Each structure stands twice: as C-alpha cells, then as structure tokens.
Amino acid sequence: MQNAPIRAKNADVSSRVVVAFRATTSNVMKSANVNPITYTSRGDLKRLEAFCDYPLDSSKAHTVRSLNCRACGCNNTQPVLLLGDMPLANAFAKTAKQARMLERYPLELVFCEQCCLLQITKTIDPTALFKDYMYFSSYSDTMLSHARDLVQRLVVERYLNSDSLVIEIASNDGYLLKNYVELSVPVLGVEPAKNIARVAEEGGVPTLVEFFDASLGSRLASEGRRANIVHAHNVLAHVPKTNEFVQGIRHILDPKGVAVVEVPYAIDLLRGRAFDTIYHEHLFYYSLASLDHLFGRNGLTIRDVEHVDIHGGSLRLMVDTRQSDVRSQAFYALQNEEIRWGVSSYQAYENFAKHVEKLRDNLKNMLGCLKGRGKSIAAYGAAAKGSVLLNYLELGPDTIDFVVDRNPHKQGKFMPGVGIPIRETSYLAEAQPDYCLLLPWNFAEEIVAQEDTYRRGGGRFIVPVPYPRVIAHDAMDVFVSN
Numbered sequence: 402m403q404n405a406p407i408r409a410k411n412a413d414v415s416s417r418v419v420v421a422f423r424a425t426t427s428n429v430m431k432s433a434n435v436n437p438i439t440y441t442s443r444g445d446l447k448r449l450e451a452f453c454d455y456p457l458d459s460s461k462a463h464t465v466r467s468l469n470c471r472a473c474g475c476n477n478t479q480p481v482l483l484l485g486d487m488p489l490a491n492a493f494a495k496t497a498k499q500a501r502m503l504e505r506y507p508l509e510l511v512f513c514e515q516c517c518l519l520q521i522t523k524t525i526d527p528t529a530l531f532k533d534y535m536y537f538s539s540y541s542d543t544m545l546s547h548a549r550d551l552v553q554r555l556v557v558e559r560y561l562n563s564d565s566l567v568i569e570i571a572s573n574d575g576y577l578l579k580n581y582v583e584l585s586v587p588v589l590g591v592e593p594a595k596n597i598a599r600v601a602e603e604g605g606v607p608t609l610v611e612f613f614d615a616s617l618g619s620r621l622a623s624e625g626r627r628a629n630i631v632h633a634h635n636v637l638a639h640v641p642k643t644n645e646f647v648q649g650i651r652h653i654l655d656p657k658g659v660a661v662v663e664v665p666y667a668i669d670l671l672r673g674r675a676f677d678t679i680y681h682e683h684l685f686y687y688s689l690a691s692l693d694h695l696f697g698r699n700g701l702t703i704r705d706v707e708h709v710d711i712h713g714g715s716l717r718l719m720v721d722t723r724q725s726d727v728r729s730q731a732f733y734a735l736q737n738e739e740i741r742w743g744v745s746s747y748q749a750y751e752n753f754a755k756h757v758e759k760l761r762d763n764l765k766n767m768l769g770c771l772k773g774r775g776k777s778i779a780a781y782g783a784a785a786k787g788s789v790l791l792n793y794l795e796l797g798p799d800t801i802d803f804v805v806d807r808n809p810h811k812q813g814k815f816m817p818g819v820g821i822p823i824r825e826t827s828y829l830a831e832a833q834p835d836y837c838l839l840l841p842w843n844f845a846e847e848i849v850a851q852e853d854t855y856r857r858g859g860g861r862f863i864v865p866v867p868y869p870r871v872i873a874h875d876a877m878d879v880f881v882s883n
C-alpha cells in the first residue's frame with residue numbers, strides 16, 4: 402500500500418515530479434508513522450512541508466518540487482535514497498529519553514542531472530553541527546603520516562622555500578601545516594573552531610579564526626597573501642555555498658600556484674554501499690564529473706587527480722587557474738571509468754539505492770529472526786555511521802541491548818534517536834551477548850582481532866555492509882547472500 406501510485410489530478414505534472422513525490426510521501430509516512438494517504442489537502446501539504454527542506458507548490462498540492470541544486474542552481478534534482486528523519490549523527494545524549502526526543506531532520510540524498518552532483522536536501526545550521534566539534538586531526542596516526550608524505554613531496558615538486566606561502570582552509574590543529582613550518586616554509590591556517598585554532602597557534606602554526614568564503618579569499622588576496630599552495634582537505638563536502646568557497650580558493654591562489662583539494666569519493670561510497678556515511682554534516686558527495694563542473698564554473702581547472710585510500714576512498718585533486726585545457730593521463734582515465742560506471746545517469750544511483758534497501762530488509766530480518774530465537778544482540782562502535790544505521794533500521798534497545806565504544810567521552814551516554822546505552826568495550830566480553838553488530842564495518846578485521854575474548858567465549862560478529870554476514874568464532878560464513 403505504501404508504494405501505491407499517487408493520484409495525479411493535473412495532467413501537466415511531469416513523471417519526475419510524481420516519482421519524487423511518491424518516494425518522499427512514502428518516507429514521510431514512515432517517519433511520521435501515519436497511514437498511507439494521498440496528500441491533496443493543504444493540511445497534508447503543511448504536514449509534508451515539515452519534513453521537506455524544499456518548497457512545495459500549493460497550487461499543485463499533490464506534487465513536491467525537488468531541491469534546486471546548490472552548485473549549478475538547476476531544478477533537475479532526483480531523489481536517490483531516503484533514509485528517514487533522524488537526529489544529528491553525533492548528538493550523543495545524557496539519557497535515553499533525551500536521545501529519543503532529539504530534534505530530527507530529513508536525511509534525503511538527491512542527484513542533480515545537470516552537474517552530476519549528489520547532495521542531501523537539508524542544510525543544518527553549522528553552529529548546531531559543530532558546537533561540540535572535538536575532532537583533532539592529530540589524534541589519527543594515518544592522517545599524520547598521510548600529511549607528512551604529501552608535504553615532503555610538494556615541497557620538492559613545487560620548489561618551495563622561505564619566500565613561498567602555503568594556506569590551508571579548515572586547517573584544524575595544524576597537523577598538516579606544521580610539516581611546512583619544520584621545513585621553513587611560511588604558512589597560514591584558516592580554522593573557524595576557536596579551541597582547535599588555539600592548539601594550532603600553540604604548535605607554531607599562525608591561524609585565522611574565520612569561516613572561509615569568497616570575501617575572505619578576496620580580502621587575503623588584496624593584502625597580498627596569495628599562496629603557492631592552497632590545501633583544502635575534507636572541507637568541500639561540508640560547505641553549503643560551494644561556488645563561493647571555490648571562488649575564494651581562486652582569489653588566494655597565486656597564478657602559478659596549485660590548490661590541493663581532497664574529498665571523499667562518491668563512487669567509492671556507492672560501490673561499497675556505504676550509505677551510513679551519508680549524514681547531515683556531509684552535504685555533498687563528489688564524483689570527478691561533478692567536481693569538474695564545479696571548478697570549471699568558477700574559473701579553475703582540475704589538472705590532475707589521484708584516487709587515495711583514506712576515509713574509505715578519496716580523490717586528491719590538483720587544481721589551478723591556468724587557461725590551458727591539458728589534463729593528466731590519470732584525469733582522463735578516471736573520467737572514462739566514471740563514464741563507464743554511468744556517472745551522469747540516474748539509473749546508476751537508483752541501483753545503489755535498491756541495494757541499500759535490500760541490505761536494510763535483509764539485516765532487519767536477520768536481527769528479527771535472532772531475537773525470535775531468544776538470542777541477545779549488542780553493537781560495537783558509537784560513531785556517526787552507527788547512528789545512521791541504527792536510525793535507518795529503527796533499531797532500539799528492544800533489539801540491541803547496548804553499544805560498546807572505546808571513547809570514554811561517549812561511555813555512559815545514549816545513541817542519538819534510538820536511545821541505546823553506550824558502555825566501555827570490556828563490557829562486551831563481560832555480558833557476552835550471542836551476537837554483536839559491528840557498526841564500524843570498515844575496521845571489521847581490526848576490531849574482531851581486538852575482541853578475541855568475546856569471540857573465544859562463543860560471541861559472533863555481524864558485519865552489516867556491503868551485505869549482512871556473520872563472523873563465527875572460527876570462520877566467516879555468509880548469513881544472507883548478496
């Protein structure tokens with residue numbers, strides 16, 4: 402019944418709009434827990450509006466206009482995956498009740514047919530997202546060695562010296578720039594989080610505490626601060642005004658300089674069915690095709706691209722302001738690979754959504770069967786992706802007894818939305834539940850090895866992505882086929 406076609410009263414309604422409406426309606430009904438009905442009255446429209454971030458056309462009460470693309474401005478965005486309305490993925494609460502009462506926002510992925518960009522429909526106020534922002538890059542060994550290798554390479558390749566300037570946007574605690582400082586190359590960081598910028602300053606990295614945009618870029622340029630290298634790592638996906646941000650990069654880039662831009666790679670996400678990396682902090686999910694549109698639109702050219710193995714697969718772009726149309730071999734190779742994958746066709750994205758929905762149903766069935774057989778289930782890893790998965794599948798304490806996590810700041814708190822308590826990791830072997838759902842599935846091997854006591858005691862891990870499977874204590878057996 403939920404998938405029943407929506408009656409269209411106006412003959413001029415395009416099929417695309419009806420599809421968008423059908424998908425959204427189904428989602429609204431699920432999230433609002435209301436009976437499936439045809440939304441034709443103004444009251445219904447108002448209720449629907451509460452779950453949508455885009456304007457609804459009151460003259461055609463049965464239609465929903467999709468979001469205008471934030472990058473190219475066109476209105477050809479198509480719904481891809483609707484994950485439901487959920488709280489912010491990192492909003493860990495003090496009590497189960499607070500966790501369940503948290504404000505919820507729709508989490509919907511749409512695809513722009515014009516510029517190939519994937520984006521979510523809802524923009525959350527950055528102050529709500531980052532008020533408790535406690536991510537210090539220096540805490541990750543991988544990030545540190547990644548930064549050091551890159552800097553050493555660039556200093557040699559670009560002949561940098563004490564007359565050069567390197568600017569990093571979203572410079573965090575200075576983990577990257579301090580490598581330049583050690584090599585006597587002048588730097589400037591731009592970081593909006595005061596507490597994090599202070600750490601950078603204390604470490605010898607001069608840092609401006611500001612949000613970066615076109616006007617800041619223009620101001621720096623007018624002060625003569627144009628950079629030989631501009632770094633922007635893992636920031637492009639978070640900034641709503643993406644064109645202004647890229648224009649800012651153009652302003653501060655020396656005519657002979659290069660911008661090094663790193664973004665998580667959308668095609669890796671889609672191929673790996675990593676739907677749980679879609680959450681409100683990440684507005685955009687970039688392919689090379691969409692990045693090429695974005696930079697080209699703002700007077701910059703992607704000269705070279707590398708596919709790097711960080712954050713589940715990222716692209717590292719070399720971007721400059723030169724007029725030449727020559728690109729690297731690697732650029733053309735990846736461009737062709739994306740064309741073969743179907744980067745500009747809605748169908749490729751639709752296939753991803755179908756796989757995710759199948760994964761959701763299979764995992765829900767698996768957990769339901771286990772509970773039906775009287776088995777106890779816990780989960781490992783209280784991180785953002787875990788929040789997304791638990792909320793998407795609507796798994797609460799009636800299915801998952803507790804979540805364990807190594808971070809002492811999260812222990813004693815409750816998972817956003819679903820209100821499952823978070824315990825220390827030693828509790829897993831202590832309570833010895835029959836099954837443990839491994840939420841950070843990308844670290845499955847490492848975690849399974851760490852939790853040897855639990856496995857030896859007969860505990861079994863369930864790895865949910867890319868398809869649900871159980872790891873027994875002595876072998877891996879596929880529980881649900883792909």
Ligand SMILES: [Zn+2]
Nearest residue numbers: 470473513516
């Ligand atoms: Zn677009």
